[in-house]
Amino acid sequence: MTHQEALYSYCLRLGDNALIQSYRLSEWCSNAPLLEEDLALTNFALDMTGRAQALLTYAGQVDGSGRTDDELAYRRSERKFRNNLMLELPNGDFAFTIARLLLNATYEYYFFTELRKSADETLSAVAAKTLKEVKYHMTHATDWTLRLGDGTNESHRRMQAAIDALWMYTGEMFETDEADALLQDKNVAVDMAPVQASWKAYIENVLKEATLTMPADGYMQTGGRKGVHTEHLGHILSEMQYLQRAYPEATW
Amino acid sequence: MTKDSQLATWEVFIQSKPGANYIHAGSVHASDNKMALQNARDTYTRRGEGTSIWVAPTESITASNPDDSEMFFDPANDKVYRLPTFYVMPEGAKAI
Amino acid sequence: MELLEKTDKIHEELLKNFEEKINRGDAIEPKDKMPDAYRKHLMRQMSQHAHSEVIGMQPEGNWITRAPSLRAKQILLAKIQDEGGHGLYLYSAAETLGISRDEMISQLHSGKAKYSNIFNYPALTWADIGAIGWLVDGAAIVNQVSLQRTSYGPYSRAMVRICKEESFHQRQGYEIMAKMMKGTKDQQEMAQDAMNRWWWPSLMMFGPHDSESPHTGDAVKWKIKRHSNDELRQKFIDKTVQQAEVIGLTIPDKDLKWNEAAGRYDHGAIDWNEFYRVIGGNGPCNKQRMAHHIKVHEEGVWVREAAEAYRVKKEKQLLHS
Numbered sequence: 034m035t036h037q038e039a040l041y042s043y044c045l046r047l048g049d050n051a052l053i054q055s056y057r058l059s060e061w062c063s064n065a066p067l068l069e070e071d072l073a074l075t076n077f078a079l080d081m082t083g084r085a086q087a088l089l090t091y092a093g094q095v096d097g098s099g100r101t102d103d104e105l106a107y108r109r110s111e112r113k114f115r116n117n118l119m120l121e122l123p124n125g126d127f128a129f130t131i132a133r134l135l136l137n138a139t140y141e142y143y144f145f146t147e148l149r150k151s152a153d154e155t156l157s158a159v160a161a162k163t164l165k166e167v168k169y170h171m172t173h174a175t176d177w178t179l180r181l182g183d184g185t186n187e188s189h190r191r192m193q194a195a196i197d198a199l200w201m202y203t204g205e206m207f208e209t210d211e212a213d214a215l216l217q218d219k220n221v222a223v224d225m226a227p228v229q230a231s232w233k234a235y236i237e238n239v240l241k242e243a244t245l246t247m248p249a250d251g252y253m254q255t256g257g258r259k260g261v262h263t264e265h266l267g268h269i270l271s272e273m274q275y276l277q278r279a280y281p282e283a284t285w
Numbered sequence: 286m287t288k289d290s291q292l293a294t295w296e297v298f299i300q301s302k303p304g305a306n307y308i309h310a311g312s313v314h315a316s317d318n319k320m321a322l323q324n325a326r327d328t329y330t331r332r333g334e335g336t337s338i339w340v341a342p343t344e345s346i347t348a349s350n351p352d353d354s355e356m357f358f359d360p361a362n363d364k365v366y367r368l369p370t371f372y373v374m375p376e377g378a379k380a381i
Numbered sequence: 382m383e384l385l386e387k388t389d390k391i392h393e394e395l396l397k398n399f400e401e402k403i404n405r406g407d408a409i410e411p412k413d414k415m416p417d418a419y420r421k422h423l424m425r426q427m428s429q430h431a432h433s434e435v436i437g438m439q440p441e442g443n444w445i446t447r448a449p450s451l452r453a454k455q456i457l458l459a460k461i462q463d464e465g466g467h468g469l470y471l472y473s474a475a476e477t478l479g480i481s482r483d484e485m486i487s488q489l490h491s492g493k494a495k496y497s498n499i500f501n502y503p504a505l506t507w508a509d510i511g512a513i514g515w516l517v518d519g520a521a522i523v524n525q526v527s528l529q530r531t532s533y534g535p536y537s538r539a540m541v542r543i544c545k546e547e548s549f550h551q552r553q554g555y556e557i558m559a560k561m562m563k564g565t566k567d568q569q570e571m572a573q574d575a576m577n578r579w580w581w582p583s584l585m586m587f588g589p590h591d592s593e594s595p596h597t598g599d600a601v602k603w604k605i606k607r608h609s610n611d612e613l614r615q616k617f618i619d620k621t622v623q624q625a626e627v628i629g630l631t632i633p634d635k636d637l638k639w640n641e642a643a644g645r646y647d648h649g650a651i652d653w654n655e656f657y658r659v660i661g662g663n664g665p666c667n668k669q670r671m672a673h674h675i676k677v678h679e680e681g682v683w684v685r686e687a688a689e690a691y692r693v694k695k696e697k698q699l700l701h702s
Contacts, residue, residue: 056446059445059446059454059458060445060446062438062442062445062458062461062462062465063435063438063439063442063461063465063673063677064677065677065681066677066680066681066682066684066685067291067292067314067681067684067685068314068435068465068468068469068472069313069314069315069320069324069327069328069469070324071438071462071465072324072327072328072331072462072465072466072469073323073324073327075458075459075461075462075465076327076331076462078458079455079458079459079462082451082454082455082458083455085451086451086452089451102451103450103451103452106451107449107450126680127680127681127684172323173323176319176320176323179691180316180317180320180687180688180691181684181687181691183691183694184686184687184688184690184691184694185683185686185687185690187683187686187687188683188684188686188687188690191683269446272446272447273446273447275447276447276449276507277449277450280565280567280568282565283449283564283565283567283568284560284564285449285450285453285507285557285560285561285564290483290682290685290686291481291482291483291486291685292685292688292689294473294476311469311470311473311474311539311542312473312476313469313473314482316685316688316689316691316692317688317691317692317695320688328466328469331459331462331463331466332546348411348412349412350412351410351412351413351414352395352398352414
């Protein structure tokens with residue numbers, strides 16, 4: 034694997050995480066439990082779409098193919114996507130969405146804190162901008178986790194069920210491969226061990242305060258790094274890419 | 286628990302730039318102050334309108350009664366000596 | 382002062398003050414004395430306006446996940462989010478009249494409160510997103526600009542904010558249409574088809590002709606409404622025809638022609654039977670829109686209950702600590 038290939042793969046992974054996450058959050062538009070929350074979730078989706086644009090554009094440049102952000106988002110097939118599996122799972126109920134946002138935004142907060150120090154200027158600039166956004170996402174998700182975890186019996190039950198169901202997908206966030214190793218040597222990529230430790234400590238605190246139980250680490254489902262996804266991704270793409278695929282000659 | 290399932294209302298005041306007055310923007314619904322602040326942010330500052338936000342429970346605000354406005358405000362109208370333009374300055378005096 | 386207010390004589394005088402204020406062009410504020418009919422009219426109109434913004438999120442929301450580019454997706458998301466925000470501003474303004482958002486929502490669900498008829502039509506293709514932005518928002522903005530000078534202060538202030546924010550909505554719709562008209566034959570057909578389906582319902586958005594409009598009288602006297610339905614409709618037609626020509630779209634009205642003497646376009650007859658049929662509940666999406674709103678409202682109950690329960694718990698803990 035060359036440096037270029039490693040960097041392309043790394044950018045794609047970060048860009049796809051933002052893209053797929055924004056897709057799922059945007060599905061909440063006109064579906065949230067309070068009009069105010071509708072606006073909040075849409076704001077997060079917009080933050081993530083912007084991040085996806087920046088990272089996919091950069092991926093296209095790194096790769097040398099000259100592909101645009103849109104070409105990468107709308108003309109790639111299932112096996113070429115590199116996002117974490119957790120992000121493509123259907124939204125479920127509001128508790129599931131909040132639990133996922135908590136687990137992922139916390140991860141992103143610590144991840145982008147580190148990536149800000151990257152020797153790659155583009156990545157460090159994206160990280161600096163993203164950090165402000167994800168800090169807010171993390172705060173929002175934390176506050177809702179406390180309300181739902183320590184709210185009513187029903188909300189507690191739903192929140193615990195969501196955390197339990199998502200736990201097997203959390204290992205993948207910290208998984209590293211050849212690309213990570215290569216880029217870490219050049220201070221481009223983030224060392225995941227300290228990110229994981231900070232993540233775990235924060236999540237443990239929040240869950241405890243929310244009267245929720247942190248699941249034990251068991252089997253962890255992964256595959257996104259290799260493009261082996263859940264069945265859900267295909268449905269996302271068939272919807273997201275529909276116009277670009279149905280009218281390949283058209284520009285929009 | 287209130288019967289209204291849309292949660293309590295909070296009044297939102299936005300400061301548009303550092304040092305400026307806080308101006309009433311509208312209201313949001315929220316169950317607690319943290320939620321109120323975040324909801325205000327996502328509702329009223331989507332276009333970078335704000336540098337700071339206050340929220341206060343609607344019920345905690347007391348407004349003057351418009352029917353009292355004559356008694357409240359008209360008596361201030363003839364106190365022109367409170368204005369700098371009331372005073373005649375000698376010609377040639379500077380920086381006053 | 383509260384004792385004094387109880388005398389009828391003073392009450393009458395206060396209502397006289399209301400009319401004087403209206404005549405002077407002063408804004409009416411929440412604590413001002415106002416006739417019941419004025420308050421009721423505003424509640425009806427403002428809640429309908431708020432519901433329209435919120436229900437209007439559905440037809441466009443239908444296309445968020447299928448938006449054909451990242452840019453298009455961002456714009457559409459931001460626009461629909463604005464609509465949610467505008468619904469919120471309007472609910473917030475209506476609440477100053479003494480009606481809660483919960484009450485307004487239950488009136489919507491029971492059918493007592495209405496929303497704009499236009500959202501009972503389906504958004505079938507991507508070109509519909511263009512047509513909605515250009516025509517539907519274009520019609521709405523004509524009405525809303527006029528409402529910035531409405532007599533009720535909170536309503537007027539909400540409209541000023543809304544108009545400022547909505548200025549990009551119509552442009553994004555027109556841009557979509559313009560791009561498609563410059564595109565492939567498929568795209569052009571899609572755009573014209575959307576135009577054909579949305580033109581007449583857009584004209585109906587301004588409501589019945591002045592001669593038929595049941596609410597106009599009082600609303601004009603109280604300066605809630607500053608221009609008549611027909612005036613606003615004409616304004617919309619006159620500016621839209623030229624925009625359609627520029628990008629090569631045909632207005633689906635064979636009777637449409639420029640009236641030199643009057644300095645405006647004359648248009649063909651609007652099918653008011655369709656208008657009243659759809660308002661009466663028999664449009665393509667009436668049931669779907671309402672079912673969606675009710676479902677979301679009901680699915681959110683446990684969340685709002687949890688938030689309230691959490692607040693109560695925390696307040697108790699604070700008391701005992």
